Amino acid sequence: MGLCDNGWMPPAAFLLKTEPSTYSFEDLERAGAKGATWDGVANATALIHLRTIKKGDLLLIYHTGDEKRVVGLAECTKSAYPDPKQANEKLAVIDLKAKSRLKSPVTLAALKSDPAFKDWDLIRLSRLSVVPTPEPLLKKILQLADS
DNA sequence: GCCAACGTTGGC
């Protein structure tokens, strides 16, 4: 007997990176309740993480480039599935909708300056675009965002 | 299967 026989899993959290000039949190907000499909993830490691994202998981949206900061929260509305626009079965996407903008965005600099985050993949693997986010770190980020 | 060359991401 496993502990998850009914298929329920507590919501996990992930950070998703995006270049805001390509697709921003504001774009996701404009998509409203119907949300959007998060596609374009091609990196093998990022895809492994993306495929573990389930409906109901919390998503931190991070802007790369000039901003380099966590700007908003979103929620997965459809667990990972093969990209319908791609022939390659390995490519996966999720659906998501915006939840809320962070009161005060959390900068990469702020995260780097806090030793609690030093082993986190966002810091360790700067090119990873889908970053699993352990609960304690999620809590810290949400605290920093409200301050 | 190794590795040199090249391409990409994203921070600096």
Add this chain to the structure above:
DNA sequence: GCCAACGTTGGC
């Protein structure tokens, strides 16, 4: 604009 830190590709 540069480059570190990857990942990918293709010749051998």
